[in-house]
Amino acid sequence: MITIEGLRVAYGRTIALDSVTADIAPGVSGLFGPNGSGKSTLLRVLAGLLRPSTGTIRIAGxxxxxxxxxxxxxxxxxxxxxxxxxxxxxxxxxELFARLYGTGRGRVRDMIDQLDLRDRARTPAVELSAGYQRRAAVARALLHDPDLLLLDEPYANLDDEAAEAVSQAVMTWRRAGAVAVIATHGAKKVKRYADSGLILQRGRLIRHGTYEASGFTP
Amino acid sequence: MSAAGFAGKTRALIAKDLRVELRGRDTLPPMVAFAFTVALLLAFAAPAPPRLQEPVSLPVGTVPFIDVAAAFLWITVLFAGLIGFARTFEVEEADGAIDSLLLVPLDRSGLFLAKAAANATFVVVVEAILLPAFALLFHFDLGLDWLNLILVTLLVDIGFVAIGTLFASVAAQTRSRELILPILALPALVPLFIAAFELTADLLGGGGLQAVASRGWFGILLAFDVIFTVAAALAFEFVIDA
Incomplete structure (x- = not known):
């Protein structure tokens, strides 16, 4: 469970997030909103990569x-x-991140298989297409089987087949007690397996809840 | 985390930085090219040096050539090092790998040590090329006291790399890192490099380590290394998480 209380993030005069309060239950949550609505900022704050101006975030308390x-x-x-x-x-x-997280090499092969990266495994990341880079990024995020998964536009630049591989990898990772927040414009792709959704607009959370209860149509 | 886990992860990060440099050659070649060009220019600009072995009687108020040459050597190392340090976090910033790295369960001191070790490798390689080049161009006799010279060089490198890596992490968070780094680092490095000039000139002048140590610069060098390495490692955490 993630508990967000009174979250506000300001970059100078620009307010990126304002008064965001929400409880995100275990499961997969889609994070939606137009460009500039604060999705990426919220994910960075949840990851601890950005300090909020005010407010707190608790992960499992x-x-x-x-x-x-x-x-x-x-x-x-x-x-x-x-x-x-x-x-x-x-x-x-x-392999580098597996070592840094203390994860076995078997997990590296698993992720390469799951994200269908076999024929690009020996390619330098800089030479990958944007789509393959996305897949490799998702593989890295899932590598250590995290309790909290935060993906920012994981479907960007992906064809249908690759998008399906990403969805399958998230569904395989999914387990009791773990939380995923997936920011995306491809709401239909996430809706297939998400339990709940959050909609941000101009830095404010305007809708939040399970798909059925929140009633929004992605 | 256990000490072995910490060491293993730090080693993995050092290996990553060296592997990236081996493939990209983005840092070391510019450092070496800069250092060698400056050495060459200084050699042509300086008056023909007397050979060290020859007794030299100097008029009052004249600086021995070996003092000037030692200063030339360290100033070249200083600026070549700063060129390399400015790129310390470029590999992390390029594709947002810094975010991935900051989330790794490793104490920030491990990140600092890994970055400092990679920078130290680059500086040592530059020095390994520069010292013989200077010996050739300025007629140093490295055979006189080369072991002590290496010891002093390594001690200077410890403080230099600690300060350089810390301020590189500060500069990396600004837009004009190449400008900010020297502005921040140079004032802090002044005592270290004065000690380096003095010790190197004494050693090349045939002073021997005991005589050199008795002048106090060796103690200053050791104190600088201890204080600034510990301070830099501690401050790094606050800078990188800022």
Whole structure:
């Protein structure tokens, strides 16, 4: 469970998030909203990569604090950019992060298979197409089987087949007690397996709840 | 986390930085090219040096050539190092890998050590090329006290890399990192490099380590290394999470 209380993020005079309060239950939540509505900012705050101006976030009752190694190790985050080292191959990137998270090499092969990256495993990340970079980024985020998965536009630049691989990987990862928040414009893709949704507009949370209860049509 | 886990993760990050550099060659070649060009220019600009072995009687108020050459050497290392340090976090920033790295369950001191170790490798490679080049161009005799010279060089490198890596992390968060880094780092590095000039000139002048140490610069160098390495490692956490 993620508890967000009175969250406000300001960049100078620009208010990116304002008075966001929500409880995000275990399961997969879609995060929707137009460009500039604060989706990426909210994910970065949830990951602890950005400090809010005011407000708090609790993950399973624990206040998000980047100093906590244990908490960091429970978060899987894939942002707008790939988060990979361009000069390293996909395999080398995943092996590096597997080592940093103390995950076995078997898990690297699993993720490469799940995200259908086999024929690009030996390709330097910088030479990958945008779609393959997205898939590799999702693989990296899922590598250590996190309790909290935060994906920012995981379907960007993906064809239908690749998008399906991403959805399948998230569904395979899904388990009791774990929380995923997936920010996307491709609401239909997420709706297939999401339990709830949040809609942001101009930094404010305008709708939040389960798909049935919230009543919004992505 | 256990010490072995910490060491293993730090080693993995060092290996990553060196592998990225081996493939990209983005940092070391510019450092070496800069250092070698400056050495060459200084060699042509300087008056013909007397050979160290020859006894030199200097008029009052004249600086021995070896003092000037030692200063040339370290100033070249200083600016070549700053060129490399400015790129310390470029590999992390390029595709947002810094976010992935910041979420890794590793104490920030591990990140600092890994970055500092990679920077130290680059500086040592530059010095390994530069020292013989200077010896050739400025007629140093490295055979006189080369072990002590290496010891002093490594001690200077520790403080240099600690300060450089810390301020590189500060500069990385600004738009004009190449400008900000020297502005921040140079004032902090002044005592270290004065000690480096003095110790190197003494050693090349045939002073020997005991005589050199008795002048106090060796103690200043050691104190600088200890204080600034610890301070930089502690401050890094606050800078990188800012």
């Amino acid at each position: 624990e206040v998000v604090d980047m100093k906590s190694e244990q908490l960091r190790g429970r978060i899987g985050y894939a942002g707008h950019r790939s988060g990979l080292y361009g000069r390293l191959t996909v395999m080398e990137n995943l």
